[in-house]
Amino acid sequence: MDQNVAPWRVALTRTTENFLTSRKRKKIRRIEKQKKKNVILDWVEAFIWAAFVVLLVNQYxxxxxxxxxxxxxxxxxxxxxxxxxxxxxxxxxxxxxxxxxxxxxxxxxxxxxxxxxxxxxxxxxxxxxxxxxxxxxxxxxxxxxxxxxxxxxxxxxxxxxxxxxxxxxxxxxxxxxxxxxxxxxxxxxxxxxxxxxxxxxxxILRPEHYETILRAGRARAYETSGLAVAPDDSVALREYGRNILYDSFAFEEARAATQLAITPHDRRASMRFEASRAGWYxxxxxxxxxxxxxxxxxxxxxxxxxxxxxxxxxxxxxxxxxxxxxxxx
The missing domain is CATH 2.10.109.10 (Umud Fragment, subunit A)
Known part of the structure; x- marks a missing residue:
């Protein structure tokens, strides 16, 4: 080596050579490690990362x-x-x-x-x-x-x-x-x-269905009050009970209104009727x-x-x- 070369240049050259050599060795080791890696583990790792990304997207x-x-x-x-x-x-x-x-x-x-x-x-x-x-x-x-x-x-x-x-x-x-x-x-x-x-x-319900629903609500009020139920209303109550689709809100309003007419002095009947008419705030x-x-x-x-x-x-x-x-x- 030229004796006139400054010491700091020599040190810089050796450091650079060592760094590049070390980097190349790491790259070679990584490639060799990848070659030896199990294919199944590759798929598992890929799946985990994909699932993680899907989870992040779905969550946020x-x-x-x-x-x-x-x-x-x-x-x-x-x-x-x-x-x-x-x-x-x-x-x-x-x-x-x-x-x-x-x-x-x-x-x-x-x-x-x-x-x-x-x-x-x-x-x-x-x-x-x-x-x-x-x-x-x-x-x-x-x-x-x-x-x-x-x-x-x-x-x-x-x-x-x-x-x-x-x-x-x-x-x-x-x-x-x-x-x-x-x-x-x-x-x-x-x-x-x-x-x-x-x-x-x-x-789904048509206007004519509400005649049955109102009759059923009225029948339930008479029934719970121990009063005789009109035959048509009794039929309506049985039909209402068999239906899968019905309007429970209209039924309850009709029952509350009839109950209040039967017992106008009953505070609870009055409150149920007012609640059924008030709706939602x-x-x-x-x-x-x-x-x-x-x-x-x-x-x-x-x-x-x-x-x-x-x-x-x-x-x-x-x-x-x-x-x-x-x-x-």
Whole structure:
């Protein structure tokens, strides 16, 4: 080596050579290790990473969801599969735990998903595991089943029909709305036109069915009061009991009204009648969620308004079956 070369240059050259040599050796070892690696382990590693990515996407961005019932016909059919936008309202930090803030709050007319208020969990650990399995399999596997092997309805998907301070009542199954600040009641179709929104409502019960329902409610009131029931009313009560689909709200209103007429001095009868006529009031920060298939839906009429900050996501896109692929409106 040239004696005139500065010592620092010699040191720099040796350090660089050592670094490059070490780097090359590590690369060679990595290649050799990869050659010896088990193919099965490669697949397992790839699957774990893919599952991890799917889990992250499902938890924080988009979640696959299977429609469990026909409560949203015609908008969504039973067994339709959709993607739910979870980022828009704020995802949960962990399944079933702390909810992060979102970009917007749920508004009227949106199809939303939320936890069933009547659902009873099996413990935090099981709930987290169930939701992880459900998300990782894109809703194909649900380990949360009842004794008959049917999935339990942990989540519900409904339309947000009402918001803060709205009032609702039903007349023969038809929804009446009194928006916040209004004194007049509107039919659902009238309110849609005024509010500039549009969605379909499916009715199964026909006007003539309500004659039977009202007679049945009247018969039940006479029956519980120990009074003679008219033959036609008795027939209506038996027919009402055999029907799978019926309007329990109209039945209860007819029973409460008849009971009050029988015992006008009964304070409890008066309170039941007033409650049946009052309908539903939506407090601040809550939403009134209903199924579009109005006569075959367990919804806000049964469990009351849902907290807006507990809405988990907005239905966005139907991806199965292919014949029905498209946006959810």
């Amino acid at each position: 961005l988009l979640q696959a969801y299977k429609i469990p019932t026909g409560s949203m016909i015609e908008t969504l059919l039973e067994n339709d599969r959709i993607f739910v936008n979870k980022a828009v309202y704020g995802p949960e930090l962990l399944p079933g735990l702390v909810k992060l803030p979102g970009f917007v709050v749920p508004t009227r007319n949106e199809v939303v998903i939320f936890e069933n208020p009547a659902y009873i969990g099996r413990g935090t650990a099981f709930d987290v595991l169930q939701r992880i399995v459900y998300m990782m399999t894109l809703s194909l596997v649900d380990i949360d089943t009842d004794r008959d092997g049917r999935p339990r309805a942990q989540f519900l998907i409904k339309r947000a029909v009402g918001v803060d301070h709205d009032r609702f009542r039903q007349v023969n199954g038809n929804l009446m709305i009194r928006p916040h600040g209004e004194v007049e009641w509107y039919t659902e179709s009238e309110f849609q036109r005024i509010a500039g929104i549009e969605y379909g409502v499916r009715r 939506i407090p601040e920060g809550r939403m009134f969620t209903l199924g579009d298939n109005r006569d075959n839906s367990q919804d806000g009429r049964n469990f009351g308004p849902v907290r807006s900050d507990r809405v988990l996501g907005r239905a966005m896109f139907r991806y199965w079956p292919l014949a029905r692929i498209g946006l959810v409106r």
